[in-house]
Amino acid sequence: MRRILFEEECLLADAPPQHFANIHSVGPVIYTFGTDAQKRRYLESLLNGDEIWCQGFSEPNAGSDLASLTTRATREGDDYVVNGQKLWTSDAHEADFMFALVRTNPDVPKQRGISFLLIDMKSHGIRVRPITLIDGSHAVSEVYLDKVRVPAVNLVCEEGQGWTIAKFLLANERAFSAEVPSTKRDLQRLVALAKSEPRTGDVLWNDPLFRAKIVSLQAELDALEYTVLRAILSGDHEGSDLASLVKIPGSQMRQRVSELLAEALSTYGVTQYPPVQADSGQQSLPGPPEAQGVSATFAYRRATTVYGGANEVQREIISKANLQL
Amino acid sequence: MDFNLSEEETMLRESVARFVRAEYELPKRQELIASGRDHWKRFADLGWLAVGIPEEAGGYGGSLSATMLISEVFGGGPTLEPYLGAAVLAPHVVLAAVGGEASANLLTPVFEGRMLIALANCEYEARGKLSFIGTTARSKAGSFVLNGQKAAVIGGPAATCFLVAARTSGGIDDPDGITLFRMPRDAPGLTVRDYRAIDSSQMSDITLHNVEAPAGSIVGEVGGALAALEAGTDTAIVAAAFGIAGAMTTALSATTEHLRTRKQFGGPLRDFQVLRHRAADMLVELEQARSAAYRGLAGLHQNDPRARAYAASSAKIVVARCSRFVGGQAIQLHGGMGVSDECRISHLFKYIAVTNALFGSDTYHIERLGSLM
Numbered sequence: 001m002r003r004i005l006f007e008e009e010c011l012l013a014d015a016p017p018q019h020f021a022n023i024h025s026v027g028p029v030i031y032t033f034g035t036d037a038q039k040r041r042y043l044e045s046l047l048n049g050d051e052i053w054c055q056g057f058s059e060p061n062a063g064s065d066l067a068s069l070t071t072r073a074t075r076e077g078d079d080y081v082v083n084g085q086k087l088w089t090s091d092a093h094e095a096d097f098m099f100a101l102v103r104t105n106p107d108v109p110k111q112r113g114i115s116f117l118l119i120d121m122k123s124h125g126i127r128v129r130p131i132t133l134i135d136g137s138h139a140v141s142e143v144y145l146d147k148v149r150v151p152a153v154n155l156v157c158e159e160g161q162g163w164t165i166a167k168f169l170l171a172n173e174r175a176f177s178a179e180v181p182s183t184k185r186d187l188q189r190l191v192a193l194a195k196s197e198p199r200t201g202d203v204l205w206n207d208p209l210f211r212a213k214i215v216s217l218q219a220e221l222d223a224l225e226y227t228v229l230r231a232i233l234s235g236d237h238e239g240s241d242l243a244s245l246v247k248i249p250g251s252q253m254r255q256r257v258s259e260l261l262a263e264a265l266s267t268y269g270v271t272q273y274p275p276v277q278a279d280s281g282q283q284s285l286p287g288p289p290e291a292q293g294v295s296a297t298f299a300y301r302r303a304t305t306v307y308g309g310a311n312e313v314q315r316e317i318i319s320k321a322n323l324q325l
Numbered sequence: 326m327d328f329n330l331s332e333e334e335t336m337l338r339e340s341v342a343r344f345v346r347a348e349y350e351l352p353k354r355q356e357l358i359a360s361g362r363d364h365w366k367r368f369a370d371l372g373w374l375a376v377g378i379p380e381e382a383g384g385y386g387g388s389l390s391a392t393m394l395i396s397e398v399f400g401g402g403p404t405l406e407p408y409l410g411a412a413v414l415a416p417h418v419v420l421a422a423v424g425g426e427a428s429a430n431l432l433t434p435v436f437e438g439r440m441l442i443a444l445a446n447c448e449y450e451a452r453g454k455l456s457f458i459g460t461t462a463r464s465k466a467g468s469f470v471l472n473g474q475k476a477a478v479i480g481g482p483a484a485t486c487f488l489v490a491a492r493t494s495g496g497i498d499d500p501d502g503i504t505l506f507r508m509p510r511d512a513p514g515l516t517v518r519d520y521r522a523i524d525s526s527q528m529s530d531i532t533l534h535n536v537e538a539p540a541g542s543i544v545g546e547v548g549g550a551l552a553a554l555e556a557g558t559d560t561a562i563v564a565a566a567f568g569i570a571g572a573m574t575t576a577l578s579a580t581t582e583h584l585r586t587r588k589q590f591g592g593p594l595r596d597f598q599v600l601r602h603r604a605a606d607m608l609v610e611l612e613q614a615r616s617a618a619y620r621g622l623a624g625l626h627q628n629d630p631r632a633r634a635y636a637a638s639s640a641k642i643v644v645a646r647c648s649r650f651v652g653g654q655a656i657q658l659h660g661g662m663g664v665s666d667e668c669r670i671s672h673l674f675k676y677i678a679v680t681n682a683l684f685g686s687d688t689y690h691i692e693r694l695g696s697l698m
Binding site for chain 1: 327328329581584585595598601602604605606608609612613614616617619620623636638639640642643646688691692694695698
């Protein structure tokens, strides 16, 4: 509950959010499963942001089917030797460490042969190739691991526990995967924009058809916020596991608000954003100041229904776990 | 906000659910419709009509959340009695109009099941807009003379008493000038046309032709009834939202059961991913609707007319969309059985459609919510 309030206030104040991988992903894993030495080494610096982490889960052939990952870690003396490739790794180019799922045993059922390893990104044999995304940004990379030596003390928990830890990590996130505070902030911007942008001698807000789209989304978001609250406050009391339900509507609403922000700006909502390497700050796009970033966000938000378990995977989980189908 | 039921509420929920399961399963429900019998007196004897109403007004006290859980379980039947109109809408309008203690005289016989009161405020053309009232009440020698027409009075056929909203001053859409009159069903000049909605719930249209109402029949302030109509209607909108969520719950559980048991192409329907995913979407929309209802309830607790109106309209919009989806897909996934009168899915679908049509469509509430943003 505190987390969601904090997140919301940060966003409403346009303050930077907490570093997701540090605070919400690897931090809880280390303080829950880590050794005392791991806790001493990593927790303080990941909390104060001195060291940045990235998540090495997805691979070229392990997307929705994450458990089929093939990055191999072989024990040699006091080290693991890691070979393979990670994909869509956020912040890899800036990160000091990667927490990665690696295969330590290929001879058991796929979920049971996975381990959770902490890898220094400065290790010899790591190469990071930036990937330019649909919005022109460079936020994710491809990470090649070629005979990377990782001290065996960097194993979290035991060999073969990687999948259990990953499920713990993802379970922590589920109630927050709706990203309601972000959509709330965007909707505020959208309403303000509609009330200020001109339309045929009036303001856009007074176009009843466009306003209806905004209002409908606002109502849906109001309700989704309550599902998140219900998930957090009532736990499993209701029999149905609510946290697993919020990602689908949450991701759809994030897309929807980005579409409406773009529509509110007419063609200024689809202007080309500056290229990745451009000297930002100097360049400005046509349209009102609020137009900055709208087209890029609109394009990037297509990812919300893909990442964090594609919505089709979510439906499969819901139909099996919640509905016993 | 506490989403967990108290021990008392859990017991209430269980006893209402037991009753609904026993009395409204098909074909018992159809027998009720055919015979015209109802369980209203039982509801009253069990105290269900007085739940969530302050004690000084003749109720049992307790919070509105108890009212909502009854509404939710009733929607899961769905039941046929005019609970929403006669135990939620009309009493809450009276409460808001005259306050707790002054309501007791009028409401105690209602909660005891001796009198059934129906609110007659809506007019066809208003489509949910509460200030839009054309029925007039002209003052004449210490009393009033009412003329006009009222549509879709919930529970009208069984009502022994109507609470009629009429204009004592102002133009047709004026927020001021609306006054509530209580009048007996047999008042001279009052004609009632009873009918059923597609879910077999009972409604009436009313025509008032020079109906005389003594000044003593006025409920609340002369010309100041709009606030009470808004308060009571917003409460009823939230109760309806819970009712619809209850109906959606029944529809989805029947649908998943059908997917597990019905065999086609050599296996159960659940073997088909397209059907599993549809059911998953139904659950997402069901909980979205239930959350909208909870948010509406939180708005009722806020005691701020603007926040209350916002919450009720917001809930109405979401519940309408989600329930259309779930109701429609429950039929779709049941195949031919879904459109049969012998299967409860068709009854749930019709209950959802009728309840969505009450108090203005979602289109109207989109407009209303927009005016509050």
